[in-house]
Amino acid sequence: MVDVGMTLEMVQASQLGMKALGAGLAVGLTGIGAGVAEMAIGSAAVGATAENRDVFGLVLLLTVIPETIVIFGLVVALLLLF
């Protein structure tokens, strides 16, 4: 529904804005998702490391596994913007 009073430039600009908004949402929402997923893993990881430092590497790894979600978000954002 394009308003009659809108010029082509305005439409383009608002499309650009929508893109930026979408990119922001992609990163932000996936960030929240990754954060929620990492919360439990992270607390268990810190607990395990506090007792046995040898597992640090392994639990660090387990902690960053949900990071993929936010990476996907970042990829989508970048593809939207460029």
Added chain:
Amino acid sequence: MLRPEQMRRLLIATPKGEIETIISELYRHNVYHIEDFVPESESAEALSIGHPLPGASDAASALIKVRAIENACGIDPDNVEIRTKLPASKVRAMIETDLPSIQKEVEDLVATRSKLEARQKEHEQRARELEPFAAVPLDLELYRGYTRFTVFTGHIMHDVSIDVPHEKYFSDKVDGNMIVVVVANEHREEVERTLLDAGFQVIPIPEETGAPADRLAAHIDETRQANTEIAAVNEKIAGVRERHTDLLVACDELLTADVERAEAPLRFATTEETFITEGWVPGDQAERIRDALERVTGGRVYIEELEIEDDSRVPVEYENPSFASPTQVLMDIYARPRYSELDPTLMVAVVFPIFFGLILGDVGYGAILLALSLGLRKFLKGDEGRMLLKVLSYASISSIIFGILYSEFFGAALPWPALFFSRHLNIGVAAGGHGPQVAELMVLAIWIGILHITLGRILGMVNARKFHHGKHAAKAAIANAGWLGTMWGIIIMIWAFYAIPLMPDLTGLPVVVMGFNVAAVAGAVLLVAGIIGIAQENPLELVELPSIISHVLSYARLVAVGLSSVAIAMVVNFIAIGMMIQPQLEAITPVGVIIIIFGILVLLLGHLLNTALGLLGGGLHSIRLHYVEFFTKFYKGGGKKYNPFGMKSKFMEE
């Protein structure tokens, strides 16, 4: 290379009389990995755990003492720098002659110190108890010894007025205020109620005499004196450390070795007359050990080489070219390879720095990290830390190389255009340039993913033959091929429908059936064949199919994380240089100078933060791609560390 060091399994049996010779010979060679004997539960077998050699008890007692002394003096053998190596025979003699006197000295000092500490605490406690009373001008005797009067002493929220005959002192000079009330016994309860209403909290009356202020000063004085004495004792202990560290760590080492030798039979199986031990030696050492043992016992030893049955029991020692060996630390973090599987250390050693460089391709950051990894080497003592720093230095060199290719220096452009793909964003000063080639970079990352995963699956096929035997090995290998087929089937079908830059364009191929072209059909066939291949081993695995796509796409992080790092760098540059420093440089004013200094600060802090983020992002994401996306395709891990019986002398010489 690509395989751990070859191991041979030896069984050594000797009559009980030869056990000491055997143990010291094995210890000297430092190559025999003892497999600890564990008796099966409750089975009345003829084999049982051996008993320690006679000297074990004495050596253990002495060792406990030495460690206690080290602890009291604050010596940690792991962090002691080696100054001189003492000869072993001399150390042994000194354990007899010098150690007892050192022990006595340290024990006395520690005893004195703990007595002083007790005294200091006691006086501190007394002082704390007296403190509120010092605010009231009454001698301590006056608080006690009444039969007809009751004395209230304690903290209170505020002063109160009491309507019965009484004597009262109030002071707000101390924390929580202080009140002293003396009343006749018959008014006790109502006064107590009044006091309690004002939040009265009883303080016990100290068991002392005289003016509280004087007593308080006396106790504080005592505490101070005890403190100085403790400091003096600590100084003496430091003196002991200064004089005897070399000897103590050498004793520790010698006695540890003694105990280890004397307690070795605890790891052996025994019968009435003999000891039996199983263990592992590197392939090239087996003959030497065999000859040596036969020589020292005069042939009174039975050695047999056993078949390797269970590869999970074989100790694993890496065998890698020297440039790849620091990467072993990254392998150990995940899991040491099993004896029979491929050791991917070499591949990680090559690919990890490349991934790191792709993510953090910046000459400036690379140089900082390189300097950091070289500089920290002096301070880090542990082997693992040093190996990690080595890995970091390789990674930062790669980062510099990629920085030249990307033409990046702290986010700014170098004098040449990007030789590779540009990651320069349209931010601030650089605005209006070519812009980043995000799509191309993404495709590149996906390509890397496809190839890396393909390599992983091929290795999986190789490993399948090693983990399983006969029919199952074939099944496992086919399943791996199935995964590979499924992945490539999907990829070819995508190519058949969409033209993607930097990837083969198969959309133009002739149509065969139902509007699908040759490539699409071939891809579909490959996909179906792959799925059948996976299902024939375990149909449940099919639920994992989406992971094919997510794992390949996961490699996009090589670009995404890198671009965000570039973005941060450019934003920092824009804020600091473009918005703060440059406008002021055009016409310098006093306020401008301050803004410039502030801008420089922002610049430094921003890049410092980004270096840390880059190190974390580059390192973690690169290694994660290996662990999660690459290793899961072929790698099991779980090998035991090769830990030979013996010791490398650090503080002694033979």
Added chain:
Amino acid sequence: MAGISSGLATNYIYACTRMRVRRSLLIPREDYLRMLNMSLPEITRFIGETNYRSEIDELGTSFSGINLVEEALSWNLAKEYQSILELVPGELKYFTASYLRRWDIQNVVTILRGKMQGMRPGKIKEVLIPAGKLDKIALDRLIAEESPERVAEALKGERFYPVIERELPRAMETGSFAHLENELYKGYYARLVADATEGVKGGEIFLKYIRLEIDIRNIQNLFRLRAGHIREDVRELMIPGGSFKVEELQRLSGLEDQDEFIDALKRQVKMTPLLNALEAIRGTTAIHEIEVALTRVQLDQMERMSKRYPFSILPVIVYLEEKKYEVANLRALARGKEAGLPGERLQGYLVM
């Protein structure tokens, strides 16, 4: 999963993971088997390279021989328990604290006994384990009192003071604190049940543990009474609150024949591991072996329960209990070695 997303749950995950990791670092069976063949100094050296390192090294300049081991074990246990009390969150802390009260009872009874027998304060202090609510300073103050009556007086305000007040005169008269101790433990368990049922979150899981503990203790006591040929009224000695009624236990204790007793007991229990263990101890007469077997059942059962409730009080209690037995094992080993007992004899006393 709803609980997991709340802020509280991450504390639980953190604390319970720590407990599980700590549990995995306890001394394994093979090491006990090796220690059975070692002498006292070798055992000391060995544990000095495990969790007990800092205590053995610290105390090595002031103590030696058996005293070093005993002191190090007590210190370590107390330190361990206090550190756990600090790290567990919210409700778990509440339950842990109420569980740890048992050490107060043990310490107070030890002090009362020591005072009664006129032991030196230093000697009493050596055997105390300040793991409960009464810390080192409070215990020192108790030790400094002259008589059992004064000790009791100083405990005014403690939860268990009424029991002491009621029972002490009789104990002083007969010279035996067994009854007092038993009453104290009955009070302790009653209090645990009350703490678990007063509506604090997670209490029902805690209650499961308490029930199990009471049952096993009662059964152990029944066996012990049989071994001592005590057939009188056992109602006084049994702890109420478990899945057995005290009357039932009384009836069980009346049975003469060991086989008959075990059969009757088996009809009452549902837990498979306990049934198996009861079957396995049918032929044994040595009371310590029966006790070890039953303790093992309790620990295994608790472990199983803690897997069902991975983020509850159970993983904490499992670790606390296993640690307690580890220390008890090492103490038994050290004392046995000191007394010159052979390893094979000692093995029967260890909970592995």
